[in-house]
Amino acid sequence: xxxxxxxxxxxxxxxxxIWFCTKxxxxxxxxxxxxxxxxxxxxxxxxxxxxxxxxxxxxxxxEQLREAKASAAAIVDAANKRxxxxxDEAKDKARDEGDRLLTAAQAExxxxxxxxxxxLRGKVSALALAGAEKILGASIDESANxxxxxKLAAEL
Amino acid sequence: xxxxxxxxxxxHLQNMAYGxxxxxxxxxxxxxxxxxxxxDTWTLAHSSAEAADMGFWxxxxxxxxxxxxxxxxFSFLFYRVAKNATxxxxxxxxxxxxxxxxxxxxxxxxxxxxxxxxxxPMGLTIFCWVFMMNLMDLVPVDWLPMAAQKISxxxxxFFKVVPTTDVNIxxxxxxxxxxxxxxxxxxxxxxxxxxxxxxxxxxxxxKWYIDFTILVWVNLILEVVALISKPISLGLRxxxxxYAGEMIFILFGVMLGSGLVLGTAGVFLHLxxxxxxxxxxxxxxxxxxxxTTVYMAMAHDVDExx
Numbered sequence: 001x002x003x004x005x006x007x008x009x010x011x012x013x014x015x016x017x018i019w020f021c022t023k024x025x026x027x028x029x030x031x032x033x034x035x036x037x038x039x040x041x042x043x044x045x046x047x048x049x050x051x052x053x054x055x056x057x058x059x060x061x062x063e064q065l066r067e068a069k070a071s072a073a074a075i076v077d078a079a080n081k082r083x084x085x086x087x088d089e090a091k092d093k094a095r096d097e098g099d100r101l102l103t104a105a106q107a108e109x110x111x112x113x114x115x116x117x118x119x120l121r122g123k124v125s126a127l128a129l130a131g132a133e134k135i136l137g138a139s140i141d142e143s144a145n146x147x148x149x150x151k152l153a154a155e156l
Numbered sequence: 157x158x159x160x161x162x163x164x165x166x167x168h169l170q171n172m173a174y175g176x177x178x179x180x181x182x183x184x185x186x187x188x189x190x191x192x193x194x195x196d197t198w199t200l201a202h203s204s205a206e207a208a209d210m211g212f213w214x215x216x217x218x219x220x221x222x223x224x225x226x227x228x229x230f231s232f233l234f235y236r237v238a239k240n241a242t243x244x245x246x247x248x249x250x251x252x253x254x255x256x257x258x259x260x261x262x263x264x265x266x267x268x269x270x271x272x273x274x275x276x277p278m279g280l281t282i283f284c285w286v287f288m289m290n291l292m293d294l295v296p297v298d299w300l301p302m303a304a305q306k307i308s309x310x311x312x313x314f315f316k317v318v319p320t321t322d323v324n325i326x327x328x329x330x331x332x333x334x335x336x337x338x339x340x341x342x343x344x345x346x347x348x349x350x351x352x353x354x355x356x357x358x359x360x361x362x363k364w365y366i367d368f369t370i371l372v373w374v375n376l377i378l379e380v381v382a383l384i385s386k387p388i389s390l391g392l393r394x395x396x397x398x399y400a401g402e403m404i405f406i407l408f409g410v411m412l413g414s415g416l417v418l419g420t421a422g423v424f425l426h427l428x429x430x431x432x433x434x435x436x437x438x439x440x441x442x443x444x445x446x447x448t449t450v451y452m453a454m455a456h457d458v459d460e461x462x
């Protein structure tokens with residue numbers, strides 16, 4: 001229980017340990033801890049920002065989807081209209097073509113019948129001549145009577 | 157048994173003192189013979205009386221050794237952690253050290269509002285070091301002294317392992333704190349400011365001739381007593397708590413050697429006291445640290461109003 005040199009020894013070693021801690025231990029630890037604190041704060045902030053970005057992106061995507069739907073609907077509408085138009089046009093064309101074919105056919109038929117008529121007329125005149133020859137018993141000079149024959153043929 | 161117990165207790169309460177005994181000093185040896193020293197001799201004290209006769213120029217090798225050893229362990233451990241510390245995910249020992257550092261930092265920031273980069277590390281040093289010195293109290297009282305006796309081969313070797321039960325150690329720390337207090341006071345307020353603080357409070361009449369004839373002296377006595385009582389109470393509080401704690405462990409140690417019934421009771425009492433003592437040693441380390449910080453804050457307070 002005596003007060004002795006131990007007191008002085010303890011004072012010196014205490015001061016040295018405080019000096020050591022102040023110089024080499026505390027600053028290093030505190031700076032590391034502050035650095036980590038800052039890192040964590042930055043990380044949290046980044047996470048917040050990412051959340052906000054995600055929200056924004058979702059919003060944007062929704063808008064784009066809506067726009068796409070609208071434009072798709074417009075395109076389908078236009079396509080429908082166009083197809084109806086094409087069908088109409090095709091109908092018109094077909095009708096026109098039909099009309100044209102009909103006219104052509106009619107013209108051909110007429111031409112055909114005219115030609116048949118001409119042929120028939122010729123044949124009739126020849127037949128008439130032959131009949132007349134038989135009736136008259138003599139040949140009819142075709143050239144002499146050609147005027148008569150052609151008149152007959154024209155009358156038929 | 158009674159004589160044995162007294163011897164056992166006294167033996168446990170004596171430090172290993174190394175000091176100078178004067179020429180002609182009569183040494184009472186363990187075997188009852190008396191030898192007279194021919195010349196001044198530096199030696200280990202063989203009894204409390206010899207330790208007392210060594211006076212001031214003696215060193216308690218055991219308490220100073222344990223104190224410096226534990227301080228070195230603390231410094232080395234924390235230095236290694238500080239050197240390898242990363243700002244990434246901390247490993248086991250680093251997170252433990254950081255827990256301590258942030259705890260001390262929080263306490264010091266609550267109490268100490270001035271700019272001084274020494275106060276927080278001082279708090280950490282005090283808390284860890286005093287805690288480690290107190291922790292030696294939880295090592296069963298006979299283990300280390302007996303080991304030391306066996307190793308040295310000296311049956312009567314004094315060996316106290318708890319530095320904080322040596323009043324030199326606790327007062328040494330308290331006086332160092334006191335020196336820092338005076339130093340920071342003068343640094344912050346100037347010598348004049350410091351003297352004014354000691355002489356102009358708490359009494360102040362407003363008339364200078366009354367102030368300078370009577371009140372200055374009254375104030376000085378009051379303030380000096382208040383100032384001196386700070387380190388004394390700081391050191392003696394720690395010493396008293398740990399000394400009493402160790403004394404109780406020693407008494408349980410006596411019980412263990414006094415028969416089956418008392419011995420069995422001693423085991424359980426010892427266990428209970430040790431568990432309770434975990435609280436005491438932590439609390440005392442914390443109190444020493446907090447009071448030191450408070451005193452430092454007082455030394456930095458330039459504000460003249462109390």
